[in-house]
Amino acid sequence: MNRQFSFYICLVLVVMLHSSLQAQEYITVRTKHNALVLEVTQTKEVNTIYFGKTLTNEADYSKVASQYHQGNDYTGIYNAIYTPSGSKNLLEPALEVTHSDGNTSVSLIYAGSKTTTISKGITQTEIDLKDPAYPFQVKLFIKAYFNDDIIEQWSEITHQEKGKVILQKYASANLYLRGNNDFWLRHYHGDWAKEMQPEEQKLSHGIKVLDAKLGTRANLFQPSVFMVSLGAPSTEDQGEVLFGGLEWSGNFRTDLEVDPLNNLRIISGINNEAAAYPLQKNEVFTTPKFWYTLSHSGKGTASRNIQDWARNYKILDGKGNRLTLLNNWEATYFDFNETKLKALIADSKKLGVDMFLLDDGWFGNTYPRNDDHAGLGDWQENKKKLPNGIGTLVQTASDNGVKFGIWLEPEMVNPKSDLYHKHPDWVIKQPHRAEHYFRNQLVLDLSNPKVQDFVYNIVDNLFTKNPDLAYIKWDCNAVIYNAYSGYLKDDEQSKLYTDYVKGLYSVLERIRKKYPKIPMMLCSGGGGRVDYGALQYFTEFWPSDNTDPLERVYLQWEYSYFYPSLAMAAHVTNWGKQSIKYKTDVAMMGKLGFDIVVNELSDKDLMFCQQALKNYNALKNTIWQGTQYRLQDPWDHEVASLMYVSAAKDKAVLFNYLVKDRYDNGSHLPIQLKGLDPSATYQVKEINVYPGTSTVITTTSYTGDFLMTIGLNPNVTTSHTSVVLELSKE
Incomplete structure (x- = not known):
C-alpha cells in the first residue's frame, strides 16, 4: 500500500513538474496594429518572442519562435527584453554595473508584472526583474498609446547593497526585431546650418552606433531619431519601417546590432561614455523614455503616428495656438537702441504678425553685449541701449496691438562677464586645464542647485518685472568642453553629463509650474537640442540657423518625419536668392515668422507678405493640426x-x-x-x-x-x- 501511494505521489509530482515546464507566461503589449509579445522562460528570463503586426489568434504568438531556424542561441537571451552584462550574455548589453563588492556580473530574472490603464487608449506595463545573487532590481516600463501605434520604454534601477553600485551602462530600452532578410538604417548627420542630412545604409553584422558626446547641444552632429526598414528600404507608402528616438536632451547612444542569428537588437539610452553613475542604497535611477512606432505601410504612416502622438501628449500646448512674429536679429544684429526697436515694433503691426521678438544683445553693462564675446550671464538691461528697460518695449508692443517676446541663453556664460568673475565655481571647466570656448562662451553647471536657482530666477525676474511678456526664445549655443563640476565630489564627476540634463529639466519644471502656458522656442544654434524630452516644456523649436528657403525645403522635409508643423519655427529672412514669395511659401510649411527689415520691402513685397499672413491665419489650423502627406x-x-x-x-x-x-x-x-x-x-x-x-x-x-x-x-x-x-x- 505504501509503495502504491509513493508511486502515485511521484506520478503527481512528475505531472506537476511537466505542467510547470510547459506553462509559459506571456506578456502582451498591444497597439492598434501591432503587438509586442514577451515570454517568461522556464529559467525566469524575459525575452521578446514577437514584435510585429497583430495576429488574430492570441494563441498563435507562442508558435512564432518555432518557425525560425536561424542557428543556436548559446545563451538563451539574445532576445532579452533588457540584456544584462557579465553573466552569460555574449552580445551588447543594455545594463552594465559594478556591484558594491566589485563584482561586474548581472543576472535578471522575472519577479512579476502588471498592466494598468493610464487613461483611455493608454496602458502601462511594469515588469519587475531582480538579480538572484544581489539585492539589485530593475523595473521595466512599457507604455502603449493604442490609437497612435506608439510605444515608450524606460527603466528604474535600484538596489539595497551595503555600498554604492556603479551603473556603467543604463539603457532605456532593448528592442528585438527578427530577421527579415535585411535591415536598412536611415539616420542623420550634420553641423551648424547643415542639420538633418540623411544617410541610408544596409546594416551589416556587428554594431552601428549612433551617439553624441557634446554634453549640451547634443544633436549638433547627429540627432537621436532614426528609421529602420525591414526587408528593403521603405518608401512613403510602402514597406515595414520602425521609427525611434530618445526623449533626452544630453548625450545619447543607440546601438544597432545584427546578431549571429541575423536578427536586429536595438539598445538606446543615455550615452555611458564618461558617464558611469554611482547609485546609493535605495536611490532610484530612472532612465529617459525611448519612443518608437512600427508602420506596415511606409514612412508616411509612421510619421503621421508620431505627429498625432506629439500634438496630443508630448509638445507643450500641442493642440493650442502659436504666434506669428517679427524677429529683429537680421535687421539689427547687436546694433540697436530703444528708438530703433520701437520702430521695428511698429513694423510688426504694419506687417500683420502677432508679436515682436527681441533677440540677442539687450543686456550687460560692465561687459556690454555688443558682440558674442561678452555679457552672457549678466542679465540686466543694457542701460545705454535700453535706458528705460524692457518694460517700455513691452508697453510699445501693447500700444501697437502686438505682443513682445525676448531672447535668452541662461545656461551660458562669457568669461567677460560679472557672473564669471563672481562665481567661477559655477562654470563647467577643468581646474588644471586651459579653457576652450565654443562661440566664446562656457556652460554653467546645472548639476549645482544654486545654478539651477540662478537660471530659474533669470526667467522669473523677467516675468515679475514685465508680466505682459509673451514669449521666450531659449538658446543654447555651446557644448561642454573639459567637463568638470565644482559642485560634485571628485568621485562623482562622471555624473555631470547626466545630472546636467536632470538639472535643466528641474529648472524647466519650475518655470512651467509658475508659467504653464507662456510660449517658448527651443533653440540651440538651430536644431542642436530638439527631442521629445525637451519639447514637453517648449511650444516650438528652431530647426536651423540656415534659413535659405531652398535648404529649408530639405531640412523641414526631414524634420517633418519626426515632428509636427506647429512645432517647427520657419522664418522668412534675407538668406537665399529666391523671391519673397518663395521664401514665404516655404516658411508656411511650419510655424511662420519673419526676420526682415520691413521698411526696406517694396510696396508689392509688403502687400504680398500682408496677404500671405492673412492666408496663413485662415489655414493655420489645417497646417498645424491637419494630417500631413508628402x-x-x-x-x-x-x-x-x-x-x-x-x-x-x-x-x-x-x-x-x-x-x-x-x-x-x-x-x-x-x-x-x-x-x-x-x-x-x-x-x-x-x-x-x-x-x-x-x-x-x-x-x-x-x-x-x-x-x-x-x-x-x-x-x-x-x-x-x-x-x-x-x-x-x-
Whole structure:
C-alpha cells in the first residue's frame, strides 16, 4: 500500500513538474496594429518572442519562435527584453554595473508584472526583474498609446547593497526585431546650418552606433531619431519601417546590432561614455523614455503616428495656438537702441504678425553685449541701449496691438562677464586645464542647485518685472568642453553629463509650474537640442540657423518625419536668392515668422507678405493640426510637394516648390494627392499670388477621387517656382 501511494505521489509530482515546464507566461503589449509579445522562460528570463503586426489568434504568438531556424542561441537571451552584462550574455548589453563588492556580473530574472490603464487608449506595463545573487532590481516600463501605434520604454534601477553600485551602462530600452532578410538604417548627420542630412545604409553584422558626446547641444552632429526598414528600404507608402528616438536632451547612444542569428537588437539610452553613475542604497535611477512606432505601410504612416502622438501628449500646448512674429536679429544684429526697436515694433503691426521678438544683445553693462564675446550671464538691461528697460518695449508692443517676446541663453556664460568673475565655481571647466570656448562662451553647471536657482530666477525676474511678456526664445549655443563640476565630489564627476540634463529639466519644471502656458522656442544654434524630452516644456523649436528657403525645403522635409508643423519655427529672412514669395511659401510649411527689415520691402513685397499672413491665419489650423502627406520628395524630383488635410477632410493646403532650377524643369506630370474624401468635390484655388501677376492655377472643382487617382498639376515652372493651393470641400 505504501509503495502504491509513493508511486502515485511521484506520478503527481512528475505531472506537476511537466505542467510547470510547459506553462509559459506571456506578456502582451498591444497597439492598434501591432503587438509586442514577451515570454517568461522556464529559467525566469524575459525575452521578446514577437514584435510585429497583430495576429488574430492570441494563441498563435507562442508558435512564432518555432518557425525560425536561424542557428543556436548559446545563451538563451539574445532576445532579452533588457540584456544584462557579465553573466552569460555574449552580445551588447543594455545594463552594465559594478556591484558594491566589485563584482561586474548581472543576472535578471522575472519577479512579476502588471498592466494598468493610464487613461483611455493608454496602458502601462511594469515588469519587475531582480538579480538572484544581489539585492539589485530593475523595473521595466512599457507604455502603449493604442490609437497612435506608439510605444515608450524606460527603466528604474535600484538596489539595497551595503555600498554604492556603479551603473556603467543604463539603457532605456532593448528592442528585438527578427530577421527579415535585411535591415536598412536611415539616420542623420550634420553641423551648424547643415542639420538633418540623411544617410541610408544596409546594416551589416556587428554594431552601428549612433551617439553624441557634446554634453549640451547634443544633436549638433547627429540627432537621436532614426528609421529602420525591414526587408528593403521603405518608401512613403510602402514597406515595414520602425521609427525611434530618445526623449533626452544630453548625450545619447543607440546601438544597432545584427546578431549571429541575423536578427536586429536595438539598445538606446543615455550615452555611458564618461558617464558611469554611482547609485546609493535605495536611490532610484530612472532612465529617459525611448519612443518608437512600427508602420506596415511606409514612412508616411509612421510619421503621421508620431505627429498625432506629439500634438496630443508630448509638445507643450500641442493642440493650442502659436504666434506669428517679427524677429529683429537680421535687421539689427547687436546694433540697436530703444528708438530703433520701437520702430521695428511698429513694423510688426504694419506687417500683420502677432508679436515682436527681441533677440540677442539687450543686456550687460560692465561687459556690454555688443558682440558674442561678452555679457552672457549678466542679465540686466543694457542701460545705454535700453535706458528705460524692457518694460517700455513691452508697453510699445501693447500700444501697437502686438505682443513682445525676448531672447535668452541662461545656461551660458562669457568669461567677460560679472557672473564669471563672481562665481567661477559655477562654470563647467577643468581646474588644471586651459579653457576652450565654443562661440566664446562656457556652460554653467546645472548639476549645482544654486545654478539651477540662478537660471530659474533669470526667467522669473523677467516675468515679475514685465508680466505682459509673451514669449521666450531659449538658446543654447555651446557644448561642454573639459567637463568638470565644482559642485560634485571628485568621485562623482562622471555624473555631470547626466545630472546636467536632470538639472535643466528641474529648472524647466519650475518655470512651467509658475508659467504653464507662456510660449517658448527651443533653440540651440538651430536644431542642436530638439527631442521629445525637451519639447514637453517648449511650444516650438528652431530647426536651423540656415534659413535659405531652398535648404529649408530639405531640412523641414526631414524634420517633418519626426515632428509636427506647429512645432517647427520657419522664418522668412534675407538668406537665399529666391523671391519673397518663395521664401514665404516655404516658411508656411511650419510655424511662420519673419526676420526682415520691413521698411526696406517694396510696396508689392509688403502687400504680398500682408496677404500671405492673412492666408496663413485662415489655414493655420489645417497646417498645424491637419494630417500631413508628402507627395514628391525634394531629393528625387524637380518639384517637392506636400499637403495638409483637416481632420474633417473639408480643407486642405498643397505646397509645391521647385528645387532643381534648370532649364525646363517643373511639374510636367500631375501629382496624386492623398487623404481627401473621394466622394466629395473640392474647389482648388491658388493663394499667395504675388501682386500684379496672374494665377497659374485657375479656380476649378475636382472630385477627391480625381485628385487622388489622376492628380493635379500645380504648374510649377522656372518662372513660377512656388505654388500654394487651397482646397475647400463644396
